Amino acid sequence: MPAGELIGRTVTVSAPATSANLGPGFDHLGLAYELRQQATLRVIDSASVAEVTGEGADTVPRDGSHLIIRSALAALADLGLTVPGLALTADNVIPHGRGLGSSAAAIVAGIMAAAALAGVEAEPARVLRRAVEIEGHADNVAAALHGGLVIAYPESAGTGDPGFGVARVGVHPEVGAVVYLPDTPVSTAEARGLLPATVPHGDAAANAGRAALLVEALSRSPELLLAGTADRLHQSYRRVAMPASYDLLESLRDKGFAAVISGAGPSVLVLGRVAELAALPDRSGFRRLALRIGTGARVEPGPR
Structure with a gap:
């Protein structure tokens, strides 16, 4: 399809939104x-x-460097299509920099949009591979793509690029x-930078x-x-970057709640039966948000 036919x-x-790791599943x-x-x-037919x-909204780019646009343009290029630009309209509901997968959602949304604009099927394996190339990790993007609970695993134990199942x-x-x-x-890069290069064998086995x-x-x-x-x-290695979150995590676990750091933090995630979660206390300095388990990325009904 000539790129010009895509105009309009x-x-x-x-x-x-997603949470990665969920405690032990790093x-x-x-x-x-x-x-x-x-x-x-x-x-x-003009710049993005x-x-x-x-x-x-006050911190994200307003041009072609926006993550959704960048991801869509990269996916279009993978399909052999180059367009003058993309106009993005978005109302963000996922908090940024809180460990709820805002980047993963943006990347997957952009790639899915590119396939729809080109009129081709968004093959999950291809979407995942491209999303991992942009994001760097498979856990959040796999959950954003498929919904529910996912286990993302390397398809090969080799040292090259294995792809993920x-x-x-x-x-x-x-x-x-x-x-x-x-x-x-807290930025993901900052949180990851606190992790040691090696961990005790007993800790790895326990996890x-x-x-x-x-x-x-x-x-x-x-x-x-x-x-x-x-x-x-x-989680304990990251405490220095998010002491209030870690204190909350320990307090909730002492009360019997399954609390973990969501992704790279600093949000604290609590998993449990919905009826039991209603008993969770408020915490000064934190906004509490109840969430249902969700479905994966999709193209919404509307004009093409």
Whole structure:
């Protein structure tokens, strides 16, 4: 299809907020929520422009460097298409820099939009690979793409680029989530920079067992969520960057709630039966948000 034929085409897509890690599942477990980033992209015959409202609107670019636009243009280029520009309209509902996958949602939304604009199927494996190339990690983008609970795993143990496979796991119908959102963000790069190059073998072994238990807890046995969310691999190393979040995490766990740092933080995620989560206390300095488990990215009905 000649790129000129795309001028004027419009598509609306949405992708969910997500939490990665979920405690012990570092870089491999992800969970999607019914809190959705919606974006409308239109192919224009001039330079790209972004009109953004909502969360983080005063900090994101308003030109072609916006992450949704960049991701869409990269995906169009993969399809052999170059367009003069894209006009983005988005109302952000996912908090930025809080560990809720705002970047992953933007990337997946952009790639899905590109496929729709080009009139081709958005093959999940191809979308995932491109999203990982942009994002750097598979857990959030896999959850944003597929929804629900996912296990993202390298398809090869080699040292080259292995690509990622995704196993989708059904979530127990009684399970929900509450997120405590702090006022101050923490960058993923900063949080990852605090992690050591190596960890004790015992800590790695403990996390492997807890991650396996967590999948059982989320899918069939919610009573095991507190035990299944125990982590010795990454959260304590990040405490210095988010002391208030870590103090909240410990306080909630002492009360029997399955609390973890959401992704790279600083939000605190609590998993449990929805009825039990209603008893969670307020916390000064944090905004509390109840979330349902969500579906994956999709093209929304509307004009093309």
